[in-house]
Amino acid sequence: MARASSKKPRNVAPIDPMPARVDPCLATLVDKPPIGPDWAYEVKWDGYRLALHIEPGRVRVLTRGGYDWTDRFPSIADDARRLAVKTAILDGEAVVLNDQGRSDFGMLQRVLGRLPSAVEAGAIVFYAFDLLYLDSHDLRRLPLRERRRLLEPLVAGREGAVRLSEEVQADGDEFFRVACAHGLEGIIAKHVEKPYRSGRGDWWQKITCKRRDSFVVVGFEPSTVAGHLGRLLLAARKDGELVYVGGCGTGWSNELSRELRKLLEGMATKGPAVALRRKGAVFVEPVLVAEVEYRAWTDDWKLRHASFKGIREREDDATVCALLCNGSQGAEER
Template identity: 50%
Template sequence: MARTPRSKPLLQDSDAPIRSKPRRRRDPAQPNLLLDHMPRRIEPSLCLLKAKPPEGPDWAYEIKWDGYRLSIHIEPKGIRILTKNGHDWTNRFPEIEEGARELGVASAIIDGEAVMYDDQGRSDFSLLQSSLGGRAGKTTSPAQFMAFDLMYLDGHDLTKMELRVRRHLLEELISGRPDSAIKFSEAFHVTGAELFRASCDHGLEGIIAKHLGRPYRSGRLGDWVKVKCIQSESFFIVGYERSAGTFRSLMLGAYRGDQVVYVGSVGTGFKMREMSQLRSMMNKLRWTGKKPPVPYAGKRDIVWVAPTIIVEIEFRGWTSEGKLRHSSYKGRRKIQDNAAVYRIKE
């Protein structure tokens, strides 16, 4: 009977030390494919407000979208859609969530803005705001996500790359999907002054100028600049003027240092349903102090309320007395949207 041959032993009895096969030097022309840790959240890059757009070949110009700033996180465990302040609003934007799922990438973080459009095709914050449900609500109409930056893709941190590279990768990622809720925010090959003039002529809010050579940096550092046709800021409601129905106008407040001060009123731009909702909210916040919550020398019949509700107001400038000029109500802001109440410059 033939004997079964023994396998060659893994370790030999030898005086020679065991050595691994020499490793060749890495070709420096080959890319480094080590994966980067995916952050749970990236603080957004914010726009610095200026009166005129910067000019030159290093700047790209986009339309300023009038919506909610969001970031889409595509992760192995699923999709997260975060607000500017880091709150999870995934369930409010099912169409955007589905569009992100269809991109077919393992991981990504995309910066952009959720928008809805009016009858003339302009993004309209008030439409989007009114379409959002309660704490667990969803949009009643489909919103679109205008993507304008890419911070992370398939295991690679892109924040240190130039904007021109990030936008090239972003356009390749989301192009060719005409039915998707995720769209690429186009940059226009014109001067900043030309695009700003055209946006104002078409009744848009303004433009954004972005430096193509900069990395993605969180905060308001001047890499991104916004120029507005119509000023739009967030203010506190500090009271309302009585009327037979809901209210005649809202009294508005802003910060001067640490103090809230009166900056005028707004009486246009409301829908009846919004007026009823606001009146109900204000009735629960009636001011009980002996003095108004803000210094006020007027003679109107005002019901004062605690400065808690934040609203978005369009206006054409400031009067010499420091009050808003030609103001119009746009909608109520939510704390989750990181609504920053306007601060008066000293």
């Protein structure tokens, strides 16, 4: 009689308690992709980092900071209940895809945020790229290649709200070049022999096509066109305080310009949250964070060629750009 094959993960303890929450592994920003057979590559998704906790009788969707946002991602939670698991923790990114099939952070923000959106919440897709726990087994001590071996049968080929983030075995430099040519944000490189480690390290690396960070909105300048936005005034953190780092005056449509101005006018204050005097500016409560692409910093720490990409609330666990004594360290992946 043939012996039944075991589906239990290899090299793990028989039973492990399920963590209530896992601090995510974060990628370190580098200039060039690492080279070698131990590295695999993925698209860098432009969305919200989430952990999907599946348990008997309930599903939780947790943000990077540990907030329970299950009610904000109902289609993801509903589709997760259809996975063939009893208990699991999936690490991934929630995104909205545009007409070109690229993840669009601005579209995602409009679905989740205060601004009107033509896209329904059901359009949000969770791309799973790691499996941390499966049916009473903690997988974090296993190498990435083994975790991916267990993840892929669960989500590969699915067309629902929970899908697989494909891993690419390719030349890193060429994959990065193609990703940038197709308008993607960048790529992620992961060492396939490393276990899952919370926090930032060089076992996960990100290579971005453009510089992009999150900045606190501290005010705006009205446009010469009535009812429109002229320029956002932005701040970053330095020694625990907010400091002005310049403005952003491009990246929005006429419709979004009006909507942003209306939103910010409802948050106006008498004085600025930073040391700044600017004639005609309207200062606001520092509760919103703008995602901004930019080319570089000036010598006096002002943004060069900044372009608006999206907006979120600081309570959404947005990591605000910090200015350091020896340079700039931006907000990492969401």
